Amino acid sequence: MKVISRPIQGGKTSQAAEWLKEKPNERLLIVMSRDEKERIMRKYGLNFHQVETCRDMMDGYDHGLGKRYTEIMIDNVDLLIQKLFPFATVVGFTITTENKLCHKQSTA
Numbered sequence: 001m002k003v004i005s006r007p008i009q010g011g012k013t014s015q016a017a018e019w020l021k022e023k024p025n026e027r028l029l030i031v032m033s034r035d036e037k038e039r040i041m042r043k044y045g046l047n048f049h050q051v052e053t054c055r056d057m058m059d060g061y062d063h064g065l066g067k068r069y070t071e072i073m074i075d076n077v078d079l080l081i082q083k084l085f086p087f088a089t090v091v092g093f094t095i096t097t098e099n100k101l102c103h104k105q106s107t108a
Helices: 012-022 034-044 054-058 077-084
Strands: 027-031 051-053 071-074
Touching: 012 027, 012 034, 012 071, 027 034, 027 054, 034 051, 051 054
Parallel strands: 027 051, 027 071
Antiparallel strands: none
């Protein structure tokens, strides 16, 4: 798993966009809002099918994700976690960075 950790305005989204462009037909960037989606698409020259909002993903709105994309990256995951738990301040989380734990398990 790739973890990009930098301060505000530190280039996290820029690095995520570059990651996306390496394999544009296999990767998807998840962002927090439609405004952010539009801003990122304009700024980095991405198309509609390369960026999706968290809300649309949670509501089940997808573009064939199970078939088309093999990797996703969530931009500003800290905001997503806080949104999932609005009743308290999320003060931290743990993460496993070993790639083998992050891939889908084959059912075949």
